[in-house]
Amino acid sequence: MPTNPATVPRHIEALRWPVEPAQGGWYTDAEHDAVRKVLAESDDWRTGWKAVPYTDAFEEAFTAHTGAGHAVAFNSGGTAMEMILRYLRLAPEDEVISCAINFVGPHIAVIGQGGRLVLAEPEPVTLNLDVADTERVISPRTRAILLTHWNGAVADVRPLLDLADRHPHPVHGPPVVIVDAARACGGRTPTGARVGVEGWATVFSFESKKLMTTFGQGGVVTTNNSALAERLRRLRAYGGRDHWGTNQMMSKIQAAVGIVQLSRLDDMNSARISRAHRRTQALEGIDELTLPPALGGGQHLYYRYNLLVPDEWAGGGRHKLMNVLAATYGVGSIISDPVTYLGHGLISEHASGQHCPRAERLAARLLCPILHPRMSPGDEAAICDAIRRATADVARTHRATD
Structure with missing residues (x-):
């Protein structure tokens, strides 16, 4: 049976920024x-x-x-x-x-x-x-x-x-x-x-x-x-x-x-790409996080902003980071996407006997903090600061328990 992986932080009531945007583009x-x-x-x-x-x-x-x-x-x-x-x-x-x-x-x-x-x-x-x-x-x-x-x-x-x-x-x-x-x-x-x-x-x-x-x-x-x-x-x-x-x-x-x-799509995508690239610059140097790949020429539109935690944080450490982001800093994040056969009963039944260990390990390291090009610069700066601080908080906990 599927394990029903968590897709939102437990501390959702504390969120200042939601786990994901309700609308990806915007109307004019x-x-x-x-x-x-x-x-x-x-x-x-x-x-x-x-x-x-x-x-x-x-x-x-x-x-x-x-x-x-x-x-x-x-x-x-x-x-x-x-x-x-x-x-x-x-x-x-x-x-x-x-x-x-x-x-x-x-x-x-x-x-x-x-x-x-x-x-x-x-x-x-x-x-x-x-x-x-x-x-x-x-x-x-x-x-x-x-x-x-x-x-x-x-x-x-x-x-x-x-x-x-x-x-x-x-x-x-x-x-x-x-x-x-x-x-x-x-x-x-x-x-x-x-x-x-x-x-x-x-x-x-x-x-x-x-x-x-x-x-x-x-x-x-x-x-x-x-x-x-x-x-x-x-x-x-x-x-x-x-x-x-x-x-x-x-x-x-x-x-x-x-x-x-459609006539505005390129402009909306450009704004999203620029915001994601600025976030990557702000988060560079955090040893515990693997940032999204920088693909030029419109090859990465950053529908989600994917982060990967270290292999030793897979599962529990990733969940801890999501919950610290939510409870302490009010930042929502989502696991987008879990391995489908671990989170959906019909797919699990249909795919019985199939096993993708690399997918399971990568998905256990994945979290996607909220990103939208229309966030204010102040909000984006606060989110980046929260990601940096929350990661340091979790890293200290892991060092203390090693």
Whole structure:
């Protein structure tokens, strides 16, 4: 059974800064103007809330932004992922490889669409899916590799595409590479390409905490595969006239706001990157903390600001640091993300017998203190000071007990 790992400090009532931002981006007068315009025109019974003109415009803007051939908007990133997997018609023996450190959503989607989830280790710097370990677990039954740009650190898709080409499925050909970019919208890959143009399909989420948001929910799939794009458009709209489908359309007001948010995404991401880099400068020299990797060129968007405590602090020491930050300094932090099979009953049952020791050890060292680009300089300085002091407090405790 899963261990239900703690994801918030026990002393949450003492927090001055929450464990995570409730909204990742932010709205300006332009978003408010877009909402007022849609409200005004949709109040006419002749016009109503038909979304198509707005979703078409949003999709066109998104293809232009990413450079992908197609963009298909959905009501959420989760439903978009499910429909991509549904397209594959997974049989129970069909395998989908994904990193064990992950948000539970993609793993639940694999299970829900009938495939076998195969877990692989993260590489130790970015905690993205490790290519070498993916090659260890790939098999003739592999239908897909599901790569997550974890916490805003953009992975290189090309080695996984090459790996897939070297290990074709005997019926379906090379496994497809599905990219979960829920936390990396607007980022760039090591080739300089926008996230969303490499891989068979890329899923974006616009849930409230994401880098841009469309009224708290929403998603897009980008792909260069015309057949996939056509099928996704049917699946989200009751299947057209001949096929199964359901209602997963993005709403008119979500699309209107999304157009504005997308136009501002680079500026919002730049502000987040700058804030994260200043925090890294402020925390340099703390021997007990491994700071996030500095990836240039928009390759790290810092959806979370990841810290790793020393190996000897794994588990209990990490929890102690989170609780000192909360109880003494009022700073919230979150474990984003635990190993999925240790924290979710369905995944644990489905992945029975699978074990990723590197993932478990890294996740036990991980904490993500609150970060948002709109924090005041004073708040950010206080948080950095708290991290430095709390780490020293825990280090003294560990030295005293050694």
